[in-house]
Every structure is written in C-alpha cells, then in structure tokens.
Amino acid sequence: MQAEFFKQVRASSVCSTIREKRCGPKRSATMRAMRTDTVPFSDAPTASRRPRIVVVGTGGTIAGAAGDAAQTTGYAAGALPIQQLLAAVPMLGRLAEVEAEQVAALDSKDMDHTTWLALARRVQHHVDRADVDGIVVTHGTDTLEETAYWLNLTIATRKPVVFTAAMRPATALSADGPLNLLDAVTVAVSPSASGKGVLIAFGHRIFGARDIAKTSSYAVDAFSSGERGVLGWVQDGRVDALRDAEKRHTVNSAYAPLRADWDASALARVEIVSSYAGVTGLQVEAAIAAGVPGIVVAGTGGGSIHQALLRPLLKAAEAGVVIVQSSRISHPRVTGDALDAHFIPSGTLSVWKARVLLTVALTAHPADPQACRDAFAHY
Numbered sequence: 001m002q003a004e005f006f007k008q009v010r011a012s013s014v015c016s017t018i019r020e021k022r023c024g025p026k027r028s029a030t031m032r033a034m035r036t037d038t039v040p041f042s043d044a045p046t047a048s049r050r051p052r053i054v055v056v057g058t059g060g061t062i063a064g065a066a067g068d069a070a071q072t073t074g075y076a077a078g079a080l081p082i083q084q085l086l087a088a089v090p091m092l093g094r095l096a097e098v099e100a101e102q103v104a105a106l107d108s109k110d111m112d113h114t115t116w117l118a119l120a121r122r123v124q125h126h127v128d129r130a131d132v133d134g135i136v137v138t139h140g141t142d143t144l145e146e147t148a149y150w151l152n153l154t155i156a157t158r159k160p161v162v163f164t165a166a167m168r169p170a171t172a173l174s175a176d177g178p179l180n181l182l183d184a185v186t187v188a189v190s191p192s193a194s195g196k197g198v199l200i201a202f203g204h205r206i207f208g209a210r211d212i213a214k215t216s217s218y219a220v221d222a223f224s225s226g227e228r229g230v231l232g233w234v235q236d237g238r239v240d241a242l243r244d245a246e247k248r249h250t251v252n253s254a255y256a257p258l259r260a261d262w263d264a265s266a267l268a269r270v271e272i273v274s275s276y277a278g279v280t281g282l283q284v285e286a287a288i289a290a291g292v293p294g295i296v297v298a299g300t301g302g303g304s305i306h307q308a309l310l311r312p313l314l315k316a317a318e319a320g321v322v323i324v325q326s327s328r329i330s331h332p333r334v335t336g337d338a339l340d341a342h343f344i345p346s347g348t349l350s351v352w353k354a355r356v357l358l359t360v361a362l363t364a365h366p367a368d369p370q371a372c373r374d375a376f377a378h379y
Ligand SMILES: NC(=O)C[C@H](N)C(=O)O
Pocket: 059, 060, 061, 062, 077, 106, 107, 108, 109, 139, 140, 141, 142, 143, 165, 166, 167, 168
C-alpha cells in the first residue's frame, strides 16, 4: 500500500501540484465552496450502514511533499489534496463512509482569520447534517492548537470533531500522517468522543483542544498537554479512557454556533506583546496607536511583566484596552496578582489560546472587560 502511495506521490499529479504552488498563478489561501467527494475504498465492507465521517483538509505537513523520501525538512506543506491522503489509508473504509473536503491548502504558519471562519462554517454545516457522524480536520502542526481551540469555542455540536496532523511529509520514509489519520477517524467514529469538545488524535494520544501545545519543532512526538494530561489514547482501532474536558466548549459554548455576521473584518484585533530582558514599551504604544481593543501579554514565569512594559500597559488598560496577562511558558498557570484589578489572568491558557479567546470574547462583547473576564473564568 505504502509503495503504491509513493508511486502516486511521485507521479505527475503531485509534481504538478508543487509546480503550480511554486510557479503557477497565485492561489487564494482559502479554497471556499470546494467539492465534497465520497472517497472509494477497495476494502470497504458492504454490510450495514457505517458511520459517515467528513475529513476536511487544510494543508500542513500531513499533506506535504518533498522530492526525496529521505527529506523531512524543506518540503512543500499542503501540496497534496485531501483525497490523496485518504487514498493512502484504504483501511479507513472498514471504519466509515468517508467524505473529503478541501477548505484550504496552507502551511499552517500562514493560518488566518478568513480561513478560521471558513473552516468553522464548513464544519458546522457538516455536523448539522443528519447523515454525518463526525468530522476529522487535517491541519499543520504549527498553529493546530489555535485553530482547534477556535473551533472548540465556535462549533455547536456533540458530534466528534477530531484534528490530526503529521511531523513528516507524506512522501517521507516512516511518514506519521497515515496512521494519525486512521487514529483520528477511529476517534471520530467512537461514541465515547461525543460531547468531549474538539479533540486532537496524534501519536496514539487524544488531546483536548484547550490544553494541547506543540512542544517540539522536529520530534514525531511533537505535542503535549503538560500537567493537565491527555484525555485518552487511540491505538489499533481502540479508543481508551476518553475523559471529559474541564472547561466549556462546543455543546455549552456561548460563542457557538458562529454568528452569521462575523467575518474577518468583524473579528476584534488582539495583539500579543512579550516581556523579555531589555524590552521597551514600543510594541504596546504601536498597538494603542493602531486602536486595538485587546492585548495579550506573554509575561515571564507566573505572568510577571517587565516594568518598562508595565507602564504603557497600565496606561492602555486605563484607556479601555482589555489586557490579558499570560506567560511565555508553554503550559503556564497565571492566577492573578496585584495587577488583577487592571489585567485579566489567563489561568492555564497559553498566550496563543488566550489570544483566541480574547478575540472571540471581544468580538461578542465589544469594550466589555467584565464579559471578557467571565470568559476567561469559564473557557
Ligand atoms: N508539521 C507541520 O505540519 C508543520 C507545517 N509547517 C505546518 O504547520 O503546516
């Protein structure tokens, strides 16, 4: 099967995809209103109705292609269409009737609000279909944690929504994408995944969208949820011990489903500034001058902020900018201190997730610091 896949990958369709990406007319990052195809699988059983899973492709290394099977860097992320990734895992047909939809073909470093919105709308569309049992989203690892948390807040459903990804391109020796994809569909068809919020199946672990962080830039075991731990495991067709996520999400999110009038220009602009040795107030002053309604501070340790940054931040808070105090640590715990009266502590949300939540909260409740503070208590 793998050999067959390599043949396909080396075949002209892939090369032409890469060629098109490099030399052809510039494609828009988000490919909206794309076709949804049913993917035929050779070893699919014909008996009773299998669950129907929609696999939504957004790009990433899982869809990456390099010129050489030994190459694990310098490849083109998002080069292969989702149908081709599915065709490499024919045993998916034993688990589910699989539909494929391509929403984007990005290296996830380039993820943007327009794609977030398009993805949320397509996922909501599919979970609202009576004949669909669950969703799998393939995504790059770099910003997966942000997109997964975005959907955790904005999709209204009890049906499983499961992200997966890869650290090695699809063309690599020992590519990790196909098995991760199989595991993700295994989770998506599992009744135990219902009502658990957005999940990530990666390296046999099942993570919750709120807690996951990418913690390695090269290892195949690239994700962790720190002390908060994984929600469960998936291996060889079995889902083990899938526990509930603690905070509000999907089914009980006040921000789901996504409001029809939210487009990229409607989303509140939230900037991140960081505290570090020798920092100045320059970034904060620029953010205030640009009129941003919210700032997340990547503080040090427990959320402490350099005095050179603190002064302009206090000024900004006084002027009505909502400031969230987080930490540079990948799994922080910022519980609030003497600055509580001015800034909202991010709790166990990372800087990047705090930015997602503040964007959503400020868009839903413009200029309402108390509503934002409540959001950080519950999500
Ligand atoms: N492993 C990956 O998927 C990294 C890739 N740059 C991405 O995030 O799209």
